[in-house]
Amino acid sequence: AQSVTQPDIHITVSEGASLELRCNYSYGATPYLFWYVQSPGQGLQLLLKYFSGDTLVQGIKGFEAEFKRSQSSFNLRKPSVHWSDAAEYFCAVGSNQAGTALIFGKGTTLSVSS
């Protein structure tokens, strides 16, 4: 069965510092991986996705993520965090099986300090 683990419940980063949010997945075949961001009181917005090919994917808002099959990880990174990046971040895994839905991690809350 598929599963997603986000080990960090809450992270605080100084504005301008780099960011890495961790995501580990469990899936037997090639996974389809996603990162979403949720600002307070809003729905989820897609940041980036990985289907195949280049293991480093670029997304919106200056985010990138790297797929590492050997570590079953898909960590999200940003070189310089802005105060507006404070939000909750969700990693999700999908499959190519019909009749399935995305499996989401429990989320990581990012706080940005000045």
Added chain:
Amino acid sequence: DVKVTQSSRYLVKRTGEKVFLECVQDMDHENMFWYRQDPGLGLRLIYFSYDVKMKEKGDIPEGYSVSREKKERFSLILESASTNQTSMYLCASSLAGPSNQPQHFGDGTRLSIL
């Protein structure tokens, strides 16, 4: 631009009431989803639908039902609301096929059951 609209941002109901949460998408997507989001638990799938009049149970369907009479509309029904159904409810849609398609989310309905 992609648009998923949930009819209410905030809703207050009483225990025992029948509650309807409405979701409309304008992207001609085949798949639609209902999640509930609770602190520390992430997103949990209640029901999803991959076609008109079709539905599949998610992880926590108890106490809920759904209706999809038209492709663009997916309704979540709380048959007899209880206080433990107080939560944030998120609707999403995606293109046809398995769960390797990104999902697009509405802004959510924060439901309080008194």
